[in-house]
Amino acid sequence: MSTDIRRIDLTRDYEAHREEYRQAIEAVCREAAFSGGKYADAFDREFAAYVGTPYACGVNNGTSALHLAMLALGVGPGDEVIVPANTYIATAWGVSYTGAVPVFVDCTADTWELDTSLLERSVTPRTKGILGVHLYGQPFDYAGAREVADRHGLFVAEDCAQAHGARFGGRNVGTLGDVACFSFYPGKNLYAFGEGGSVTCKEEAYYRHMTRLKNQGCDVAYHHDEIGYNYRLEGLQGAVLSVSLRYLPRWTARRQEIGRRYEREIVNPLIQMQAHPAGTEPVYHLFVVQMEERDRFIRYMAEAGVECHRHYPVPCHLQKAYAHLGHRRGDCPNAERLADRCVTLPLFPEMREEEVARVIELCNRFR
Numbered sequence: 001m002s003t004d005i006r007r008i009d010l011t012r013d014y015e016a017h018r019e020e021y022r023q024a025i026e027a028v029c030r031e032a033a034f035s036g037g038k039y040a041d042a043f044d045r046e047f048a049a050y051v052g053t054p055y056a057c058g059v060n061n062g063t064s065a066l067h068l069a070m071l072a073l074g075v076g077p078g079d080e081v082i083v084p085a086n087t088y089i090a091t092a093w094g095v096s097y098t099g100a101v102p103v104f105v106d107c108t109a110d111t112w113e114l115d116t117s118l119l120e121r122s123v124t125p126r127t128k129g130i131l132g133v134h135l136y137g138q139p140f141d142y143a144g145a146r147e148v149a150d151r152h153g154l155f156v157a158e159d160c161a162q163a164h165g166a167r168f169g170g171r172n173v174g175t176l177g178d179v180a181c182f183s184f185y186p187g188k189n190l191y192a193f194g195e196g197g198s199v200t201c202k203e204e205a206y207y208r209h210m211t212r213l214k215n216q217g218c219d220v221a222y223h224h225d226e227i228g229y230n231y232r233l234e235g236l237q238g239a240v241l242s243v244s245l246r247y248l249p250r251w252t253a254r255r256q257e258i259g260r261r262y263e264r265e266i267v268n269p270l271i272q273m274q275a276h277p278a279g280t281e282p283v284y285h286l287f288v289v290q291m292e293e294r295d296r297f298i299r300y301m302a303e304a305g306v307e308c309h310r311h312y313p314v315p316c317h318l319q320k321a322y323a324h325l326g327h328r329r330g331d332c333p334n335a336e337r338l339a340d341r342c343v344t345l346p347l348f349p350e351m352r353e354e355e356v357a358r359v360i361e362l363c364n365r366f367r
């Protein structure tokens with residue numbers, strides 16, 4: 001069985017911009033600016049300008065970004081941080097690495113994002129903040145989260161790993177919360193040729209603290225003021241990301257074009273799509289749909305040469321790693337239902353019109 005349409009194909013980007021990427025990599029090698037350094041710093045400045053925040057702290061991946069963000073916000077043992085049950089597990093890791101406990105909250109039945117109407121009942125005297133996720137590129141209800149946070153003196157942090165360039169109420173994600181975490185894992189809307197991440201923030205103190213923590217706890221070389229980490233962004237990744245960042249607005253527009261076309265033209269009562277509330281501008285990182293016969297659909301698409309995927313088959317609260325928290329099926333029914341029914345259709349900026357049309361046609365023919 002050959003795959004004619006892959007869920008994502010990064011080789012097309014490399015082929016289209018090969019010379020620019022090679023020159024960027026060559027410049028880093030010539031100067032041996034490999035760990036942090038000039039190219040990583042330049043990317044931080046460019047990314048901060050793109051997001052619209054004073055600071056961007058480049059790190060070695062999005063999971064480290066989440067960990068540093070939690071540390072900067074003072075999260076530690078004995079604390080609780082509210083996170084959605086429907087997310088990639090790394091959101092929860094960021095909390096767990098500090099010794100705090102992630103408190104999982106269900107998603108809504110239609111947006112599949114954090115249900116902010118459930119937040120109030122999850123707040124306890126131990127709650128330190130809310131870590132929301134703009135999952136699949138769709139902004140979560142930031143205003144709803146902020147309202148609860150303000151009432152209880154909590155922080156709101158954003159996990160923007162899947163949402164570079166998305167907007168909520170006319171504002172870019174990454175500028176909304178106290179801190180915001182990005183991933184540049186290959187396949188993300190903006191991606192490194194390896195691993196990368198960033199934390200954006202407005203507070204200089206957070207930025208300085210995270211810069212020290214990612215750099216082995218040093219402000220001055222070999223003077224370790226606190227226990228730190230090696231979470232630096234590599235120079236090669238910074239240089240590659242600076243090239244890609246120039247194309248991100250174009251890639252985002254193309255993702256939106258394909259996503260909106262799927263939404264308009266896939267008409268099949270068996271397939272349910274994600275709702276996009278007014279005032280949100282999604283960037284279609286993943287085009288996830290729900291259906292009863294998910295496995296049969298994935299087989300049907302594979303037989304037709306189209307690769308689909310599942311994001312994510314097990315919600316966070318039911319992962320074995322969190323068995324000690326004592327969750328059961330039924331605790332987050334919307335997230336569980338989604339995990340059982342989700343399918344991700346191919347969507348990436350370099351998709352050709354005939355590939356988009358083929359996916360639509362197959363979806364519409366599925367019975």
Ligand SMILES: Cc1ncc(COP(=O)(O)O)c(C=O)c1O
Pocket residue numbers: 061062063064087088090091133159161162182183184185195196197
């Ligand atoms: C929502 C979310 N949060 C965090 C991460 C972690 O990022 P990384 O893989 O760069 O560590 C990812 C991506 O994998 C993600 O999708």
